[in-house]
Amino acid sequence: MTMSNVNESTRAVTAPDATPELVADVVIVGAGPAGTTAAMLLARAGRRVLLADRAAFPRDKCCGDGLTTLALRELDALGLDPADVPNWQTVDAAWVRSPSGREVCVPLPSKPDGMFAATTPRRELDAALVAMAVRDGAELHEGWAITGIEQHGDHVDTTFRVTASDAGEGVSLLVRSRFVIAADGMWSPTRKLLGLAEPGYLGEWHAFRQYARNVTGTASERLYVWFEPDLLPGYMWSFPLPDGRANIGFGIQRGGDLKVQDMKDLWTDLLRRPHIVEALGPDVELEDRHTAWPIPAGIDRATLTADRTLFVGDAARATDTMTGEGIGQAVLTGRLAAEAVLAGGALEPHVVRAHYEHAVRHHLLADHRMSATLTKWLAHERGARGAIRLVDTNDWTRRNFARWMFEDEPRAVLLTPSRWHRALLRRPGAYRRSA
Numbered sequence: 001m002t003m004s005n006v007n008e009s010t011r012a013v014t015a016p017d018a019t020p021e022l023v024a025d026v027v028i029v030g031a032g033p034a035g036t037t038a039a040m041l042l043a044r045a046g047r048r049v050l051l052a053d054r055a056a057f058p059r060d061k062c063c064g065d066g067l068t069t070l071a072l073r074e075l076d077a078l079g080l081d082p083a084d085v086p087n088w089q090t091v092d093a094a095w096v097r098s099p100s101g102r103e104v105c106v107p108l109p110s111k112p113d114g115m116f117a118a119t120t121p122r123r124e125l126d127a128a129l130v131a132m133a134v135r136d137g138a139e140l141h142e143g144w145a146i147t148g149i150e151q152h153g154d155h156v157d158t159t160f161r162v163t164a165s166d167a168g169e170g171v172s173l174l175v176r177s178r179f180v181i182a183a184d185g186m187w188s189p190t191r192k193l194l195g196l197a198e199p200g201y202l203g204e205w206h207a208f209r210q211y212a213r214n215v216t217g218t219a220s221e222r223l224y225v226w227f228e229p230d231l232l233p234g235y236m237w238s239f240p241l242p243d244g245r246a247n248i249g250f251g252i253q254r255g256g257d258l259k260v261q262d263m264k265d266l267w268t269d270l271l272r273r274p275h276i277v278e279a280l281g282p283d284v285e286l287e288d289r290h291t292a293w294p295i296p297a298g299i300d301r302a303t304l305t306a307d308r309t310l311f312v313g314d315a316a317r318a319t320d321t322m323t324g325e326g327i328g329q330a331v332l333t334g335r336l337a338a339e340a341v342l343a344g345g346a347l348e349p350h351v352v353r354a355h356y357e358h359a360v361r362h363h364l365l366a367d368h369r370m371s372a373t374l375t376k377w378l379a380h381e382r383g384a385r386g387a388i389r390l391v392d393t394n395d396w397t398r399r400n401f402a403r404w405m406f407e408d409e410p411r412a413v414l415l416t417p418s419r420w421h422r423a424l425l426r427r428p429g430a431y432r433r434s435a
Helices: 033-044 069-078 122-135 189-193 260-270 274-280 327-344 349-378 381-391 395-405
Strands: 011-013 021-029 049-053 093-097 103-107 139-142 144-151 156-162 171-182 205-213 223-226 235-241 245-253 291-295 309-311
Touching (some): 021 033, 033 049, 033 122, 033 327, 049 144, 069 327, 103 395, 122 139, 144 171, 144 189, 171 189, 171 327, 189 309, 205 260, 245 260, 327 349, 381 395
Parallel strands (some): 021 171, 049 139, 093 223, 171 309
Antiparallel strands (some): 144 156, 223 235, 235 245
16 A cells, blocks of 8 residues: 545645645544544545554554454455454464463354454454455555644544655655544554653553464464463463464563563463473474563553544553453544544534543543552462463353453443443354354
């Protein structure tokens, strides 16, 4: 994909000696899952959408590459076809290892109930979502980095530095829109430019990932979650990919005994542990370099809106605070932001803000608090061992733990009666038509 030129979806506004200016209904900063979701929904509704990202697609993204039921349902509703993601792999069970060494297989429902978990490289998933947004009418601009934002009574002026264009590098462009959706990640330049960044904020978790090939052990097919005693409440994972590859990594909670600076040495130690060596197989080879990244999981404290700007995905700190999973939350917040703009776009911005903030709280806040509570329980070896022992009680506990772990239902649903429904823990998964 290359950066597009100005077309009918945005009109050029020029004046003598003035900065070239583009006009759209909504500017979306960041073309990850949250931004592309908002872009395609707004474009389908006939809005003029400018989707800008400083990267060029396809591009890699530090991620565990796992898709929960929440993510799959949202992606299915968007119309994403798994066939458009080359290394998509459906997962039918998870293997969970207790700090004591107890290993439990927790199965997910099988055909024809649909898909409840999958893995896919973020490079491929994000590129497929960007392609969908462009097909739906969003105007993609790659190599655009936001450098300024000014909010006015009836519009927002956003300035971008264009790092690659026919006009040459370093060009500055001003874009005028009615709303801005900031989907620009953990470090959100938009948030910083608006003076809303929290000094010293580094996220709640930190993750470490590397791809591997020649995986010949059971990890070539099984999704593993290892609750290592020295990682709690963090964990190590191995997520299978096609052709004997896997995404392997681990995450730790900030502020605990383990320090981010120690993660590289810890990675070497983890890969030598006998049960991990056995799962990966004797011929495993690590690919390229490892990558590490912070995980923002504080949506209960995040500023979600600022006048005509809405924050989504990692920019809204919408990651699951227990698992570190964020793709489902990103797509969900992107959808909620688009729905808020569509519901209140012709009214005052406070209507859009109120609509979005209410929707985010309804969908995510109770579950965030529940996950935070469970994380405290899993922080202790006794608690983690007891939890997995309970999971292994019988077929019903194993089966329903898997659905709960992969967010088949929001974790706090039992504590929020307004969300109860007759099919609680019996809902079909995503992609039933292809399951």
